[in-house]
Amino acid sequence: MHEFLAQLVNGISLGGIYALIAIGYTMVYGIVELINFAHGDVYTLGSFFSLAILTALGATGELHGSVLVIDVALSLVGAAVCCGLIGVLIERLAYRRLRNAPRLAPLITAIGVSFILENVMQAWKGSAPLPFPDVLPNPTFALGPVSVSMQQLVVVALALVAMVSLQIFVSRSKTGKAMRAVAQDRQAALLMGIDVNRTIAITFLIAGVLAGIGGFVSGVYYQSTWFLNGFGAGLKAFTAAVLGGIGNLPGAMLGGFSIGIIESFATWKLGGQWSNVTVFAILVIVLIVRPSGLLGRRTQEKV
């Protein structure tokens, strides 16, 4: 029982990171029907930005008090803002001109952008895995029979806060309404006076910000980063988005947490080499039974 709970906590933490990335896939797909394969690399870029900011601030080991709060906040916000801007830039430079091109063109472009980002990161920090400073004090808390570490709490808390505020933003704000309108029918939204370009740019901005937060979180959680991390994590997060029903926000969160937990339990019960097999086997089964994903409905509302 104790081990079951410990593995559950591991799975939820891992799932939190997947969920943060999965939201980016699902939002972009919902609004422009593009699978943005570069998104996983924006996430890795987030951990690179956090690492660069922490290094510039001179943070190499565990921090305390106000220094901790300031450094962590700067690193987190810096990574989120930079990744958001990168997301907007990618959309402006690579995808906007292809918006009315056949669907394969932007898809291939996305793969190309992914390679460009990977190679930029390789040129920037080299191709070896990088140690990430262990800035967060890491006491463990006893939650009943299971101990939860500070890092795990931070991962899950940040993921939940980001997702809930995003959900509120999309369902309540005027921009959120515009996003939903563009997702439903771009032409009609344009006719109603909605600035489609701006709305799509904001979508990429939000996706980038969440990826940046995910990058920071993964750096803190694993104390390491690597320029190719985004490939594997991006693939899993994309799977999470499909599992939950691509285009559906709560679906992406559910998918992310499910995949984290499945992976963790598969490693525990079947061994590490079977974790990926299990995840994708379950994806296949779910898609056979429910082709539109767990929460995907055949409605036209996609964001």
Add this chain to the structure above:
Amino acid sequence: MARGAGQSRMAMHLSRKFRALAALLCAASVAACSHSTSAPGAGASPAPAVIKIGIDLPLSGADASVGRSTLNGMLLAIAQANAKGLPGKFKLETMQLDDAVQGVHSPEQGVSNVKTMIADPSVLAMLGPYNSNVASAEIPVTNGAGLAQISPSAVSDGLTLGADAATLRRDNPAQNAFFRVCTTDSRQGSAAAAFALKFGWKKAYIIDDDETYGLDLANVFEHDFAAKGGTILGHDHIAKNTQDFKSLLTKIAATKPDLIFFGGTTSTGAGLIRQQMFDTGLGKVAFMGGDGIPDIATVAGPRADGTYYTLAAPNAQKLPSAQAFIKAYEAAYHKPIGPYSANAYAAAQVATVAIEHAIVAAKDAMPTRAQVLAQVAKTTDVRTPIGPISFDANGDVRQPVLSLYTIKNGKPVFLDQINLK
């Protein structure tokens, strides 16, 4: 997923093109070869004739830190041979190729590098590769071409021993072209098991990366550790490019091991596993591996302390025969030697000595690859920093010495060494 399929399709397409190109190159090289053997006969050409030694190592990416120090050892030996002068006024040059693709050693790239070397008729021997899975892809190619290949560090048993080695030599079963100056995985696994029990670690959990090298090492460790009275709590394999080992380590923590043994390299998981051991309550448990993890501190940082590893080489710092080499290395590169620099130097020495003998045997004319290969196979007591080297019929060294190190304050500290005969 879409991307994976696209890549493999592209690779298939390329390989078809590549085969056509390789066929052309082969034809060209036969022509060039007959030309160059007649060239030294002309005698009084002012520029010295050049013999090339191919070098294939991972020179970028996660393995670059060990790859570079290995390369330096080879270059030093070749520079010294040139300075001393070769018979027939030949000059040695190198063809250095990198087998890392996107930061990780790649068997496919290794094979492509070896084909590049074979296409150049002045390449008479090659040094490398660093990694066993790369070696196992390259051996059929060098064997088919009869190009002598000497690795400083590829330790997997199947490269020289048993049915696996016979499969690798399928194109030319009568001839062995692969040699190594290091010892084998089985000896490394045995040595690690012996050291572990000596330290009083009775219960071990084993993880490996499912690659040629890591799996062999882990299996031999498992067999020997259990045979000598240790308890194996479990044995897990990990998937490529995994970042999260916390689930696996949580499971291992519940078995309360004295030791976690890892078969693999820093880049395939050792660094992240060691780091995440601290997050799963295993920080005080010993972590041990083979010669794939001396650079673990580059990933695990301060958490690398408490890692133990074997090297399939004697401790060069302790050998009197190595002192001159260490001095020359530090003078040339202003850095301490790397874990396989001495082996690399020894491998290059074996190659240069064989080339010198082959030149003499060919009466100062350009020797053929077959002549050089014959001389490498005959290597007897070449005096190197890691002791005198002689090869047996399989291409393995006759007197293997292994050593054990630990990491303290981020630096390797020598603990012990044994001679397995």
